[in-house]
Amino acid sequence: MIVLFLGGAVLWGSWAFSWGRGEPERNDSGHVMDHPQVKPVAGWESMDRDLTPVERSEEEWREMLSSEAFKVLRQEGTESPYSSPLDGETRDGVYHCAGCDLPLFHSDHKYDSGTGWPSFYAAIHPSHLGDKLDRSFGMRRVEVHCARCGGHLGHVFRDGPEPTGLRYCINGAALTFRPTEEEG
Numbered sequence: 001m002i003v004l005f006l007g008g009a010v011l012w013g014s015w016a017f018s019w020g021r022g023e024p025e026r027n028d029s030g031h032v033m034d035h036p037q038v039k040p041v042a043g044w045e046s047m048d049r050d051l052t053p054v055e056r057s058e059e060e061w062r063e064m065l066s067s068e069a070f071k072v073l074r075q076e077g078t079e080s081p082y083s084s085p086l087d088g089e090t091r092d093g094v095y096h097c098a099g100c101d102l103p104l105f106h107s108d109h110k111y112d113s114g115t116g117w118p119s120f121y122a123a124i125h126p127s128h129l130g131d132k133l134d135r136s137f138g139m140r141r142v143e144v145h146c147a148r149c150g151g152h153l154g155h156v157f158r159d160g161p162e163p164t165g166l167r168y169c170i171n172g173a174a175l176t177f178r179p180t181e182e183e184g
């Protein structure tokens, strides 16, 4: 029994260990978990990489965002599954933060997870995402948000496809999609 318990504890890993107590450990990138860059997306180097924090008052956010985007981005709400047209979006293009326009995800990394939320197995660049531990609703999850404006995007889970094994479960209301043909 003890061997089984220890084995399970090792498998569960140090990542989960930090959930239980005190401040979560963060890696060198300042993340609570690794967000791998799977491959350079063509053109991402030329995108807006200015990560200077974007700060607005609650009133300003309320004015500039749709009520659904405000609920998700600024109040950590969750849209109803299958409610976002971006769930079924299959065109080539880039998904930007609806709050500050930072490029966050690329269609190359999008897949149909069957959950009803737009799902990706990688971010367009790890530095564009922030994360934190989220223990709401009695669950242990990793929340992801825009690194520039702090807007809540969704959560990341470890049941995604190769090559990362990650599933970024993102609220479509937090995103603005720009098809490739409209870029530049």
Ligand SMILES: [Zn+2]
Pocket (backbone or CB within 6 Å): 097, 098, 099, 100, 101, 102, 146, 147, 148, 149, 150, 151
């Ligand atoms: Zn943002």
